[in-house]
Amino acid sequence: MQSFMSQWVYTDTVKDHFMNPRNLWKEDEDFTPDGVGEVGSLACGDQMRVGIKVSDGRITDLRWLTYGCASAIASTSMMSEIAIGMTLDEAYHITPQMITDKLGGLPEHKFHCSVLGDKALRAAIDDYLEKHGLDNPYKGTTARIICECKGVTDHMIEDLVKNDKVKNFQELQDATGCCTACGKCREKILEELNECLHIYGKQ
């Protein structure tokens, strides 16, 4: 007899991190972070908090908490494994793509969940530098994600406008898929697009 068996909802790596999360911030442990960052919106159902310990410009330890779905939990867990041991410079440039690749991929509509882990980490680094009166050489240098669902950044929009690839919202949407999932970024996308069109005299 033919029998049908489906795969689990996510990859085996996601399942492993979901069932056995790494570097979780346990309630009873003595972890005093040097910097803490929290990002996320309850409207989307995901929120993350990351605490880091820093020594000689390196992340020596990290703890996290996540309110969210299985892929959000797994991607924060994976982010923690990637970040520990990195220099602040390396850690600041972790991308959502790096996290999802290591997880063996996520369904497209889940991509926005994994974006939060790296953002929470950057917020923690910002907090560390500020608390310790250090210059922040990173802030503003990294691309800012505007469409979280599709991972569309201000730099991507700027490049497309500058190189005459897109002239209006429709073309930008066709090129990047921005604003095709939850639609919450529409205003911000339009604002960024109009600014770029203005700056490069494309209007």
Added chain:
Amino acid sequence: MDRYVYLDNNGTTRTADEVLEFMKDNSELYGNASSMHTLGRNAAAGIDWARGRVASLIGAEPEEIYFTSGATESNNTVFGIFRDRADDGDKRSRIVISSVEHPASIESAKYLRKKGYHVDLCPVDHYGRVIVSELEKLMGDDVALVSIMTGNNETGTIQPVAECASVAHRHGAYFHTDATQAIGKIPVNVDDLGADYLSLSAHKFYGPKGVGVLYARKGAPLLPYIHGGHQENGMRAGTYNNQAIYGLGKAAELAEAGLMEEHDRLWEMREALRKGIEERIPDVIINGSNDENLCLPGTLNVSFPGAEGESILLYLDLEGIEVSTGSACATGSLEPSYVLLASGLDVELAHGSVRFSFGRYNTMDDVRYVLEKLPPIISRIRAMSTRRG
């Protein structure tokens, strides 16, 4: 995995053994029920029998029963009838539905709105129950149809259907109820409810998938909506799906025979689970009413603040327990349950909602198993959460 516990009976049910057996017993009736020869006539006799069983279940006449592919088609059909009437110049062109209808109605209504028709949504109270005085305010002599479901799929909330129907009728509008979730759980009688139209699906009460019914009261407007042969008085063309219709007939017979007994059994399990959860897990919110007269017996919808629904669902799934959630993450829509939001629930609580829905194959052992596995899962998720205390 110690055990397999299916608690998603509002999603769909296991086809009853008696139904499968009955379909198998009649598998030789493959004739086209529209044919004049013996095999065709025998097949048609089976279909007439099934029509009679469904009519008896809901207190209708057999000729008021139209077979469809399911309640989604039935709902779409009703909306389509009134769209066509508006197109043909009927002055009554407005449709009023509740804000917690099934997507088969909500999306049909949205589509009509997009096409320029006037559709109003009637608000509900914190149980998700239609506020009849608000419905009254929405009425006028331009309303063609009022559509209010019998019982809600997510919360189990039973609507004041008869009252809504009389409001509709007082203003000269027709009344439709989607009874999909209520059939086989509470008494559903088209005269008691005052329904001009009613939708149901076989697979929600142990019949096969892909078959359902549109009930249309004698004299209520009907227009052919699937064009082709002369099946169903020319209303809904297409060769009959004999076996599925026989299965629906058998399921209707079973539902009618054991109705109140099944009601009490489902309610007992639902209440045992609710009380067990409230005893064992701190800080939980029951969505919908705990009054037996206001809630479908097998449905329990619970929010767990600080825990997200998809995580709960998947940890339960790994223990062999199958439920559903109102969390956005599980649907891919990014918006949590519109039913819970319309009932005034906070967005975080909607993300943290889980629906347990019992059926005829569940037992008290299932309740005990869930009560053993669920509390540690909730405390584990809460301990991981940014929302922890």
